[in-house]
Amino acid sequence: MLTLALLLIGFAFLPFAKVYANPGTETLRPMGVGTTTQLSKYPSSQSYNWECVDEETADEDVTYVYRVESGFYTSSKYDTYAIQDHSLGSGTINSVTIYIRCRMSDTPWGTHWAKTVIRTHDNNYYGNQNNLGTSYVNYYTQYSTNPYTTSAWTWSEVDAMEAGVQLAGDVGIQSRCTQVWVVVDYTPQVPEFPYGELAVLAIGFAILLANTGALRWSRIQPRTRSLGRQAFWKASIKGSNLPSGHAL
Numbered sequence: 001m002l003t004l005a006l007l008l009i010g011f012a013f014l015p016f017a018k019v020y021a022n023p024g025t026e027t028l029r030p031m032g033v034g035t036t037t038q039l040s041k042y043p044s045s046q047s048y049n050w051e052c053v054d055e056e057t058a059d060e061d062v063t064y065v066y067r068v069e070s071g072f073y074t075s076s077k078y079d080t081y082a083i084q085d086h087s088l089g090s091g092t093i094n095s096v097t098i099y100i101r102c103r104m105s106d107t108p109w110g111t112h113w114a115k116t117v118i119r120t121h122d123n124n125y126y127g128n129q130n131n132l133g134t135s136y137v138n139y140y141t142q143y144s145t146n147p148y149t150t151s152a153w154t155w156s157e158v159d160a161m162e163a164g165v166q167l168a169g170d171v172g173i174q175s176r177c178t179q180v181w182v183v184v185d186y187t188p189q190v191p192e193f194p195y196g197e198l199a200v201l202a203i204g205f206a207i208l209l210a211n212t213g214a215l216r217w218s219r220i221q222p223r224t225r226s227l228g229r230q231a232f233w234k235a236s237i238k239g240s241n242l243p244s245g246h247a248l
């Protein structure tokens with residue numbers, strides 16, 4: 001019986017356990033072609049640019065998108081990618097952060113840089129300029145609110161957004177990006193206590209108390225018996241007022 005009680009109590013708290021087991025962040029990766037595709041891809045055998053930047057563990061120079069300029073000047077191009085819809089997150093969105101992992105292929109003549117790009121409500125938003133070195137580095141831009149609405153992000157905006165990278169290079173040297181991803185930070189919604197689970201919780205506690213000696217049937221029985229006597233006497237009195245010929 002004690003095991004049953006604990007099981008019932010545990011079951012009643014399951015919705016809360018689910019919420020707190022949630023880590024509070026969800027990572028979303030490129031999963032399709034977005035609005036703009038301007039960068040080159042490596043290897044060229046890849047079908048789409050987004051396939052070069054969607055891996056969970058960075059593969060560095062195995063797959064990447066890049067910008068290289070044939071003239072002696074710096075110019076930029078950019079991609080935006082469709083990203084995965086959320087599947088874990090719920091509640092309030094605290095921030096949306098876009099990450100890019102970039103480097104330049106060699107010591108440059110001029111400036112090589114990278115910027116994050118997000119697209120929401122049909123507008124592009126660019127992060128700060130990050131001047132590249134020859135080793136891969138993660139750069140990021142955090143948006144605590146949606147830059148278009150300036151209000152807290154909604155989950156439908158997260159699902160509809162695109163994320164990408166803008167790269168600038170000059171003659172003969174590539175600016176590369178091997179990975180793009182988005183991290184949504186959220187505070188899970190605590191569920192209201194459903195009546196069904198409240199009832200299960202109450203039964204669980206009753207059985208627990210009965211088994212631990214806090215609630216003995218012997219303490220309930222005298223009261224039950226006295227209630228029984230009262231009911232009997234009330235019924236008897238009522239019965240005495242009944243018209244003759246009617247049995248109680």
Ligand SMILES: [Ca+2]
Nearest residue numbers: 052063064178
């Ligand atoms: Ca890659």
